[in-house]
Amino acid sequence: MLRMIISVRPFIHLPNLLHKPDFYFLGALMTRNLSRLAKARYDVAVVGGGIYGACVAWDASLRGLSVVLLEKGDFGSGTSANSLKIIHGGFRYLQHGDVGRMRESMQEQMALMRIAPHLVHPLPVLIPTYGHGLRGKEVFACALAINDLIGFDRNRLDDPQKHIPRGRILPRSEVLQLLPNISEQNLTGGGLFYDGMVYNSERLLLSFLHSAESMGAELANYVKVGGYLREIDNVRGIKAEDMISGERFPVEAKVVVNACGPWSDQTEEILSKGHGHQRIPWVKAFNLLTRPLFSSYAVGLAARGNYSDDRALFNKGKRLLFMVPWRDCSLIGTAYRSYEGNADQFSISEEDIHEFLQEINQVYPHAALKTKDVAFVNGGLLPGAKMDSRSGDIQLENEASIRTRGDVGARNVISLVGVKFTTARRVGEHVVDRVFQILGKTPPASQTSVTPLHGGKIPNFQEFLNQEMDNSPRGLSPKAVHRLIYNYGSSYRAVLDYLPDTGGRDTHDESESTGVLQAEVRYALQNEMAQRLSDVVFRRTELGTAGYPGDRPIEMCAAILSKELGWNERQTQQELAKVRRLYPR
Ligand SMILES: Cc1cc2nc3c(=O)[nH]c(=O)nc-3n(C[C@H](O)[C@H](O)[C@H](O)COP(=O)(O)OP(=O)(O)OC[C@H]3O[C@@H](n4cnc5c(N)ncnc54)[C@H](O)[C@@H]3O)c2cc1C
Structure with missing residues (x-):
């Protein structure tokens, strides 16, 4: 409690806030005070203020560690600002037979709805079924039943608005009523299941940061980490540069967590001089925000070209494009392209957009989308796994990587590269366990899956x-x-x-x-x-x-x-x- 009170900055204008009973109001004033950072020695310094860095900062500070987080741009301005806003419920991993990943996604979906009930809501997803083979309704019905079985405990939240209904098959006539302009040839019905949707992913990330701040974490945006304070096998901290004033200063920390997303190659190269850092193959990913195509349901339609994924148990041969209703628009994604440059060179060209519009119009001709219908483009880099061995199709990395010690050139640096917004909280928890290991302390249990975030104290x-x-x-x-x-x-x-x-x-x-x-x-x-x-x-x-x-x-x-x-x-x-x-x- 003492910490929370200390974190109230006396020089800040506090209009009528002090009478509020909720301690978050007192502790959640995120202020940028760089002079403090150079004077302290932190348990952990987090580099990068995307969703992964934010989750590490919240978990570590909630477990009593002193934390500093530095972000070279604005919080969440990297990959995290660009997602399709789906909090995956795990159904899609069934085709890989990956029950572990399904359970993980289900639990994270439930955790996010519990800790941020204002931001994460159930999202119905409807996928039309065609014929009676792998894309037919019989196989889909089995998949939905298995999914419900694996998610037997997913409705343990008290709030009924957050309950996920059972998946079901809709008859052809109902699918045509809901989606009147989809292709009717061979249509046999539709599979309905539920994912989660973030209303505002940027504010979800900020909620993690506010919460970390309320537990004493020091945060600063527009501060770039350009190097490390080196010792023989370790680092003593990081070299920081204020991107607004140009001032440089050291920040001391016992453990450094690099959560730089696609910039992790650059931060690791600085660290691993002479240690032979292995570059991650990055994939360009983007989605388009357009005029609304469907309301009420996210709709998954099979892309025209064949797609092969040699990790899938059941290779349906098609990739799905999702058209997700969001704030009176449609978010359509995701397009993937191979990528050669570094993170600072990332851009989405007019040609990329044009090509993707063509693909969408082939999949759903009624959309007839033109460039003028594109209101915004979200794009970023994701870690790739490898090309499919037969087709050369792009495949994404499935699991977050958490590397430490010798692997990254210093024993007290952890390098983290995540793959999904959905699972960032849980990965953050694992990273903080490692931080405790490096500090030689027994980690207390993480509480971030059950502690409401800033703004999330809403039982119903x-x-x-x-x-x-x-x-x-x-x-x-x-x-x-x-x-x-x-x-x-x-x-x-x-x-x-x-x-x-x-x-x-x-x-x-x-x-x-x-x-x-x-x-x-x-x-x-x-x-x-x-x-x-x-x-x-x-x-x-x-x-x-x-x-x-x-x-x-x-x-x-x-x-x-x-x-x-x-x-x-x-x-x-x-x-x-x-x-x-x-x-x-
Ligand atoms: C188009 C697209 C759609 C997606 N859709 C979904 C989805 O629907 N659901 C889902 O679960 N996931 C989705 N994802 C994946 C998800 O968005 C990412 O896995 C996640 O945002 C990665 O977060 P991060 O914190 O690792 O990276 P980032 O958000 O990129 O954060 C890294 C941060 O580090 C900072 N940084 C870098 N170098 C330094 C330095 N030297 N000093 C200080 N700061 C530094 C950067 O500025 C950046 O802000 C999608 C991704 C894309 C691109």
Whole structure:
């Protein structure tokens, strides 16, 4: 408890927050204080503020270790900002006969719905079945039954909104009613099962960081780790550089965890001079955000080309494209391409987008998608395994790699490369077990699968939502409260403390949403280390992630940031231009 109280920064503006009973409000002010970092010696320094780094920081701090996490850009601005937002329930791993991975995904899906009930919700997935072979409804029915058996305990959450119904086969007529424009030739029905969906993956990552911060972790974005403080077989810490001021400083730590995602090759090369670091083969992956194609269900349709996966027990010969309903749009993915460059050279070309649109239109001609229908492109690099031995098709790595000691050139450095957003919490737990081993201590049991994250203290999500919408705090409309709760959960009232006086229901709809957005921007500045316009537009608020929101709202955000952060006109225009460049032309 002492730690939580210490983590309240006395010099921060605290508008009406101190009367809140929830300790998270007190402990969750993420502030960037670099002068402190150089003076302390931490148990563990985490390099990289993607979902994996965030999960390690939360697990380690919850188990009582002192933690510092440094991120060279903004938190979650790497691969983690780019996922299809599916929290896998494990069904897809049945074709590999990988029961262990199925169980792991099911448990993680359940854990995330428990600890972040405002952000993770069940997602129905419908896959049309064709013929009576491997892609037919009989095989699908067996697969669903096995899946339900393996997930016998997946509904042990108290909240009924989080319960996953049994999978079932829908008759052909019902599938055609739900998906009237899919190919009817040989259609025999459809298999319905449930995955999980993250409403806002950037805020899920921030919830992990807020929670870590509330347990005393020190966090800083825009700080790059450029080297290590070396000893003979060990490191003493890391060399950090503030990407905003250019200042360099050392940070001492007993253990270093590299969670740099696709940049891990670069950090390992620095470390392993002379130790012969082995490069990971990376795969370019991306998905497109388009006008809505299907609502209510995520739909999986078989791609046209043949696909071979020599690790599968049942090779269906086709890869599925998923069209996922998300915030009045469709997220369509995932496209994979082989990749040669390094992480800093990553980009998605117009040709990539064009080719993928063609593939989608072949799979689902009714979509007739054109370049102008693409509102946003999410892309990143994923660790590849190898090509399929017969076909040369791209295959992704299945398991996270956690390497340590001699393997990475120093005994107290752990190198972590994850494969799925879904399993980051659990992998973080394993990494922290290793940290304890290196420290020569017995690890206390991890509690991150059962401890609500910041904003996640909601025993019954639907009840909480209805109650708060009825209460209409500060006179807000149910629509505004709904949106805030889906983003901030039980912490949403902390955002309301930044509302302008006119932010309530008595104002007309547009000024209400403007008032709420202004409050979110101020909250992000004061409590969530927003430094750039892109941080606010893409990773603190939901303003920019579902397509270009228009000039007015982003200019309003820029005006608040420029006033608070002292930008001149040229800097403000540069920030605006950087944000606009991220949208497809
Ligand atoms: C298109 C796409 C769709 C996907 N869809 C899904 C999905 O639906 N479900 C799912 O479960 N998974 C999905 N994934 C996978 C998932 O997104 C990744 O496994 C996960 O985000 C990887 O997180 P990470 O923390 O390892 O990497 P990152 O998010 O890349 O984080 C690494 C961080 O390290 C920082 N860094 C690097 N070098 C340094 C340094 N020297 N100093 C300081 N910081 C540094 C980087 O800036 C970066 O922010 C998808 C991935 C892609 C690309």
